[in-house]
Amino acid sequence: MRDTPPPPRTMKALLLHGREDLRLTERPVPAPGPGEVLLAVGSVGVCGSDRHFFSEGRASSDVMTEPFVMGHEFGGRIAAVGAGVDPARIGERVSVEPLVPCGACRSCARGAYNVCPTQRFHGVPGAEGALQEYVAVPARNAFPVPDAISDAAAAMVEPISVSLWASERGEITIGDSVLVTGGGPIGLFALQVARARGAGRVVLVEPQPSRRETAAGFGAETAASLDEVTGEFDVLMECTGVQAVRHDGCGHVRPGGRAVFVGVGAQDAGVPMPSVIEREVDIRGVMRYRFTWPVVIEGLAAGRFRADELVSRTLPLEEAHRAWTEPLTGADVKTIIRVGS
Missing domain, CATH: 3.90.180.10 (Medium-chain alcohol dehydrogenases, catalytic domain)
Structure with missing residues (x-):
């Protein structure tokens, strides 16, 4: 004491x-x-x-x-x-x-x-x-x-935990390609978590130039809008809750990939059902976190999360x-x- x-x-x-x-x-x-x-x-x-x-x-x-x-x-x-x-x-x-x-x-x-x-x-x-x-x-x-x-x-530790649990829901693993939409705290932590889990290509979409600059410093490719993004991704980490971003982001998920909805946004929201159904895209929600605090604290102490x-x-x-x-x-x-x- x-x-x-x-x-x-x-x-x-x-x-x-x-x-x-x-x-x-x-x-x-x-x-x-x-x-x-x-x-x-x-x-x-x-x-x-x-x-x-x-x-x-x-x-x-x-x-x-x-x-x-x-x-x-x-x-x-x-x-x-x-x-x-x-x-x-x-x-x-x-x-x-x-x-x-x-x-x-x-x-x-x-x-x-x-x-x-x-x-x-x-x-x-x-x-x-x-x-x-x-x-x-x-x-x-x-x-x-x-x-x-x-x-x-x-x-x-709390917002990092949200991002960590989202990565668990997305089953991000070594070599995965990850698309993160939104460069707020959750999105910027999501890209750090994805990199720490061994993801290969990580792209963050964010209209604000300074936030894109921060994301680039964390090792991500950046784009100002989804229209600038090319290719398909194993995992979408949707952190904005914006209906149009959620909808269009699903179109960038590869067949059999995972779309993880982190941002809440409107009470009701639509997704591109033909794209989701015909390509068997898994949609997964994120409710806070579980068993994350020790992992995040250790990651902060080791410098893996900034x-x-x-x-x-x-x-x-x-x-x-x-x-x-x-x-x-x-x-x-x-x-x-x-x-x-």
Whole structure:
């Protein structure tokens, strides 16, 4: 156990009260329950789903019904532990997996906890997120990170995990050709994961020149649109959720290949059915991740994944509202909210 001061009685928290209504509030610091740790939050990544909650009051099937704290990409330092947790963990730097499954359903029993129908997810309605100074999380969801990994990178274990699980769904292996559509954080991590898994040709499609330049630095060919892409691919990693991109991207998958839909986009979307059926293209969805945290942390520590280069802006919690009211330009990639020192 490191020499860590006890947590204070109150803290600052950024609550979303409704559409476009963020308020910085003073509230009590929670006490960790049995099997939980109290995290002094370090850095929090802002995700596209956070933007949807702010502007629409919902993200995919998660609907806001009362004020809540966003922030599901996060890490920090353990400040206190609940009953049943080793006190030696106090002071430990961790990255947190926000998905909390029930552990008892059929999906959980077969290891597919990411599709647990009653799962909770820190940062969406029903489970407190990390845009506050302290948050209590299950101890088993807090994974130690070495000092070689920055606080920002510890927060980005979450989006890298999305990309890693997408690559698992796509069964990317040595020599595969991979088409990635979208040069946001998920797409840029998807290409890094594909390269780490031994993919041969990796092409990233993104209209923003600076994002294409970043992708090229990660070892990908780049194109501004699908119209510029030639050839067929073993795997499509569709990270935009844009209907036209999803539709046209499927046409670039080889017979017997895999189209992996990562970006959510509209509630209903079409695909080119003749192309999919006649060429037996497998379409696979991606629901978050499972068993990814140790792999991603090891990859960051070994330099296989580069996260810090994607950070375009860092804001203190007191100015976090700017992440929504002053959005990044299309050329920028990632906003990090710095909560703790």
